[in-house]
Amino acid sequence: MATMTAAEKRAQAKAEYDAFLQACPSRMLLDQISNKWVTLTVSALGGYPPPEPGADHAGGPRPMRYSELARRLAGVSQKMLTQTLRSLERDGLITRTATATVPVTVTYELTDLGISLHQLVRSLKGWAEAHMDAVLENRATHDARAS
Template sequence: MATMTAAARRAKAKANYNAFLAMCPSQQLLDRISDKWVPLVLSALGSGPTCDAQPAPMRYSELARVLAGVSPKMLTQTLRSLERDGLVTRTALPTVPVTVSYELTELGQSLHGTVREFKRWAEAHMDDVFAARADYEASEQLSR
């Protein structure tokens, strides 16, 4: 029986990733990305504080301002999970007080385009979704 190197085992496992299978690890990543705040954090970091610029590091307070409604606890948890998954880097500068900034990694930038387009789609089609919901509710009322 031939032995496989660790790199060969990873390559074989990667070729077998199928998110439709219950035990596939890629489901964990899909769960993470589908969290409410993750796409918004990735979009903000990838588009800068104005959400239309080039990717640039952002301080925690800048992110909190851009992401209206996010609690400090949720923003911290989201940033930590993204850092753990290799999508975001955290840089602490030895100033008084300490200055901390967050930035997309190369892996995070590769996901940013998809997230940005998803965000744009949601913004462009929200009226259509509201209309569909209203139609659905009206048809539900008629069928009762």
């Protein structure tokens, strides 16, 4: 039996990622990134759609402060936003930058990895918004039949 180098072992494990398998790490990542607060946070940091008319930013990924994210993500609790930002930072999807001001200024920004996820999330968000009327009609039809 041939001995494998560490790089070869990593390459083999990567080729064998299969989210349908219970112990696969990609399944855990898929579970995390499908969380609504992760999805909405990545979407907000992606900057789409552009800010209010007359704003100095034309849309696209940009750094945001915690309070700005909290306002953008209606209904998120402080605890949930903090947990979400920490997990995104741990996975390398965002960076947290603290600037020595009084008080300290902290901003969050998508990394290149986060931007690649944002492109997918943006499509999913757009699909949900575009098809919500059809889903609501189907729900009403189904519920009417069920009763």
